[in-house]
Amino acid sequence: MTRLECRGVVAGHGRVVAVRDVNLSAEAGSVLAILGPNGAGKTTLLETIAGLLPRLGGEVLIEGTPLPSGRPVTANRAGVVLVPDSRALFTTLTVRENLTLARRRGGPDDDAVADLFPGLVARWNLAAGALSGGEQQMLAVARALVQKPRVLLVDEMSMGLAPRVVESLLPVVRRIADTADALVVLVEQHVHLALEVADHAIVMIHGEVAVAGPAAELKDAPDRLEAAYLGVQLPPARAG
Template sequence: MTVLTCEGVDAGYTKGRPVVRGFDLELLPGEVVALLGPNGAGKTTLLLTLAGLLPGLGGTITLGGEQLRSGRARAAARRGLVLVPDDRSLFTQLTARENLTIARRRGGSTVDQVLEYFPGLGRRLKVPAGMLSGGEQQMLALGRALVQDPRILLVDELSMGLAPVIVEELLPVVRRIADGTGTAVVLVEQHVRLALEVADRAVVLVHGETALSGSAARLAADPGLLERAYLGEQVA
């Protein structure tokens, strides 16, 4: 059963001037979809709209068969649509454990379950979030999302500010989360090769429109196809 359906979604900041136009997507439980594209393509704008932090400018977003009301972030979160923003938005003065505790909702992962995915956080639970390394902060941000009992994770630029070696460790965890919990994931990522390794499907946005979509394996096997899409050339 589809957990999220987008039909003709327009997203942006000014009525009548959408940044993203006519976006369509059907997302299945446990599926990871990589949302790719050059800077300025509208990927973050789209995630903010799906999460209800931006009012939609057109189209419909359906979660679990029920249409989401535009611009209602709290309602979207209650329905299990959880955003992991690119700035992580942690409470920097609170400890890692406190960040997890205050975010937890009934049915969400416990702290111990989070540590199964991110064992490195175990010895850092008493440390203020602002004093964690960038990689540890990203682990905490993902853990905080898990304790909210998500049906869908929207992960925006997991690799922001992180060394490639850390990204190589964290992205496979996203795959494990999807497989282990059945949570669907929309993953915005600039490390294209690594994203395609953990994703089931990929969608490439260019200038606010879907330039290419298909299985992650197919796109990974044809880098030239991806390159042409990124450059705005028409692809089959």
């Protein structure tokens, strides 16, 4: 079973450190939500795991094997696939062409994609740039899936989308983890929707992990989440 580990990861942009000593571990078949306010280092962490940014310290491992720093092609070959918040689609190519270009041998075929994203069925021959925001996000995730990811990194799936669209898309993340034998790492601003589909979650503040635990427990402790976002230390619980 695929396992992703970050051990003491330090990352940033040039000399600006944005991620400090992050440790995490998660396995295929699960969803890990990375939460936190803007500027917390969430996207930087995903880009570092994907090899797009060189690490300034620490290790990223897949099944116990360290990934080289700043080598996106190597990370991708190891099964790490990133869906960026920009979606990065080939906007002049059709939906089908975007999928065909990305598909790896043995990756999900068009029928499997259509089963997961029925909203794309009537759009196969439409240019990606002509799709709605929600449809573009479906295509971005579908394009990642046809690459047969072992670790699927999804950055801000809800970016620019209406809440009702987000509510329909996030459950797909759960289905991917359950059926595609992949670990899904989800950066998301819709905290409670993310916790609905996640198994575990961390909250990052100023580049550090402030809170970590089972998603269900964090969902039931809104005061703990609020304190983490605000950088407030909660008093210890009273005995008795």
